[in-house]
Amino acid sequence: MNATAEALFVAEPFQAAGDVVIDCNVNKIFYGDFLAVRDSTVPIEKKKITGFIGPSGCGKSTVLRSLNRMNDLISVFRFEGSVMYHGQDIYAKKVDPVVVRRYIGMVFQQPNPFSMSIFDNVAFGLRLNRYKGNIEERVEKALKRAALWKEVKDKLKNSGLSLSGGQQQRLCIARAIATEPDVLLMDEPCSALDPIATRQVEELMLELKENYTVALVTHNMQQATRVADTTAFFSVDISQGGRTGYLVEMGPTRQIFEAPREKLTKEYISGEFS
Numbered sequence: 001m002n003a004t005a006e007a008l009f010v011a012e013p014f015q016a017a018g019d020v021v022i023d024c025n026v027n028k029i030f031y032g033d034f035l036a037v038r039d040s041t042v043p044i045e046k047k048k049i050t051g052f053i054g055p056s057g058c059g060k061s062t063v064l065r066s067l068n069r070m071n072d073l074i075s076v077f078r079f080e081g082s083v084m085y086h087g088q089d090i091y092a093k094k095v096d097p098v099v100v101r102r103y104i105g106m107v108f109q110q111p112n113p114f115s116m117s118i119f120d121n122v123a124f125g126l127r128l129n130r131y132k133g134n135i136e137e138r139v140e141k142a143l144k145r146a147a148l149w150k151e152v153k154d155k156l157k158n159s160g161l162s163l164s165g166g167q168q169q170r171l172c173i174a175r176a177i178a179t180e181p182d183v184l185l186m187d188e189p190c191s192a193l194d195p196i197a198t199r200q201v202e203e204l205m206l207e208l209k210e211n212y213t214v215a216l217v218t219h220n221m222q223q224a225t226r227v228a229d230t231t232a233f234f235s236v237d238i239s240q241g242g243r244t245g246y247l248v249e250m251g252p253t254r255q256i257f258e259a260p261r262e263k264l265t266k267e268y269i270s271g272e273f274s
């Protein structure tokens with residue numbers, strides 16, 4: 001793609017085969033005057049894992065964090081477009097972002113358990129939401145779903161910080177799912193983990209998609225091929241003097257990796273640029 005063609009480039013819309021839970025249409029995303037992402041339509045399908053891949057700075061995290069208004073916490077952030085969650089625009093004026101995040105939870109790059117017991121970490125969101133049911137049952141269920149119960153059931157009062165990195169990340173996943181969200185956004189959840197812990201979290205993701213819809217940012221292309229049903233490839237457009245991210249193409253993971261439509265995708269997955 002030459003510079004002019006790249007400047008005009010807008011990815012062909014991906015026609016999702018199944019139900020779309022989040023239909024994200026980015027027109028422009030700014031941080032102050034900086035145009036970080038443009039023209040990207042990213043449908044997130046129900047009970048599937050959608051992977052976001054692409055070189056550093058192409059806006060993967062920015063788009064992911066736009067899906068539950070996490071970026072609202074950044075004062076210079078501005079979103080132009082729409083994010084329809086089950087047909088409702090989460091950026092509509094009357095929508096409370098705290099409620100959005102109750103349905104669309106997030107797991108971050110660095111495991112970030114709170115400085116409190118394992119039990120209290122998982123119960124945190126339930127208490128915040130004034131959950132009236134049986135907290136013990138919900139904590140146990142979340143820890144079981146996060147494949148951590150067997151390892152921690154006898155030490156629930158120990159600090160969450162006493163766990164290994166991989167266990168801490170599974171604890172954070174348990175914390176995120178305890179309030180039973182509908183969608184889980186995962187921003188490079190394995191980047192701080194060793195290969196064994198990474199494998200465990202990947203297996204967990206595959207189990208989680210039976211109950212949840214997952215959107216995953218990953219730097220690791222093998223990880224995308226292992227877990228993502230659908231892959232969205234983003235790149236950086238430097239044609240207008242800035243570094244603006246945009247969606248190049250999106251499709252079933254196999255097609256993206258084995259028969260990409262765009263030359264840029266082919267070059268990226270074959271390691272010609274990073």
Ligand SMILES: Nc1ncnc2c1ncn2[C@@H]1O[C@H](COP(=O)(O)OP(=O)(O)OP(=O)(O)O)[C@@H](O)[C@H]1O
Pocket residue numbers: 031034036054055056057058059060061062063074219243245
């Ligand atoms: N809080 C912020 N304020 C200003 N600019 C930001 C902010 N967060 C991100 N950016 C910029 O927006 C662009 C996209 O960043 P983002 O982190 O979304 O990319 P990414 O593809 O996830 O990158 P990486 O793979 O390196 O994590 C980058 O140029 C980055 O510097």
